[in-house]
Amino acid sequence: MIKIAVCGAAGRMGGRIIAAINETEGVELSGALDRPGHPMVGQDAGYNAGLGAIGVPISDDLNAVVAGCDVLIDFTTPKVSLKNLEVCALHKKAIVIGSTGFTPEERALAAELAREIPAVIAPNMSVGVNVCFKVLADVAKILGEDFDVEIVEAHHKMKKDSPSGTAVRMGEVVANALGRDYNKVANFHREGICGERTHEEIGMQTIRGGDIVGEHTVYFIGMGERVELTHRAHTRDMFSRGSVRAAKWVATAKPGVWDMQDVLGLR
C-alpha cells in the first residue's frame, strides 16, 4: 500500500485528489496539509472531498506529515512547492507537484532540489492534454514556417497565475519544434499601435471568468486556412486521477525531475 499525503488539502484540487485516492486501489491517504491559519486546519480532510469523515485531519505540520508518507502530492503555489520539495528531499520521500506559475529560476531550483529524490512536476495531469503536448510538436513541424502560432487559454476567475502552466508548456513545445526560444518569442501583450505581427512570435492570450475549469487552444494560422487544436476540461477529476497515477509511478522511480509524458509512457 502506497501512503500518500496531500498538500493544499483544503483547496479546489486538494479535495478532488483526496476523493481520487479514496477510489484508487493500492494507495491510502496518510496525511493532509494546508497552510497554518487556514480555517480548515484541524478538520477532517474527508469533508473537502465530499466523503464525510475519513479519520485524517488537515494538519499544518509539514515535517510530521512528510515523515509519515511515501509520496507527497502538492497542488499549492510555486513557493510552497519548493519548500515541500526541500522537506521531501530531507526525508527522502517522493513528490508529485501540480502547482503552476514557476519562473525559470524556480524551475532550475526545483531540478537542483530533486537530485536525490524522484519528483513528477507537471503543469497538467490530464491524459488528453499530455497527448496534445505530444502531437503539437509534430503538427508544428509539419505545418512549419508558413503558419503563425497563437495560444489562447481560459480559466476560472480564482486562478492566480497567467498564462496557465499548460499554455506555457504548449508554447515551449511549439517553440522547440520550430527551433525557437520560447522565452524570446512569447508575446503576452498587444495594445495600441503595436505594429505588425512578427513571423516568429507566439501570441499568448488569457481569458479569466466564472468557473471555467480549463480550456486551451493552439491556433496554427496560415493564408487561407487554419488548424486549431483544443482541449477542454469538464471537471478537475482527471487532473486528480492523473496526480494519483503519477504518485503510484513516482514511488518506484529513480531520482530526478519527471513529468506526465514519463508517467504515461509518451516519451
Ligand SMILES: NC(=O)C1=CN([C@@H]2O[C@H](COP(=O)(O)OP(=O)(O)OC[C@H]3O[C@@H](n4cnc5c(N)ncnc54)[C@H](O)[C@@H]3O)[C@@H](O)[C@H]2O)C=CC1
Ligand atoms: N497540474 C495540474 O494538472 C493542475 C494544476 N493546478 C494548479 O494547482 C495549484 C492549486 O490550484 P487550486 O487547487 O485551484 O488552488 P486553491 O487555491 O483552491 O488551493 C491551494 C491550496 O493550497 C493551500 N496553501 C497555501 N499555502 C500553503 C502552505 N504554505 N502550506 C500548505 N498549503 C498551502 C491553500 O490554503 C489552498 O487550500 C495552482 O497552481 C493550479 O494552477 C490546478 C489544476 C490542475
Ligand SMILES: O=C(O)C1=N[C@H](C(=O)O)C[C@H](O)C1
Ligand atoms: O488553475 C487551474 O485551475 C488549472 N491550472 C493548470 C494550469 O495552469 O495549466 C491546469 C488546468 O488547466 C487547471
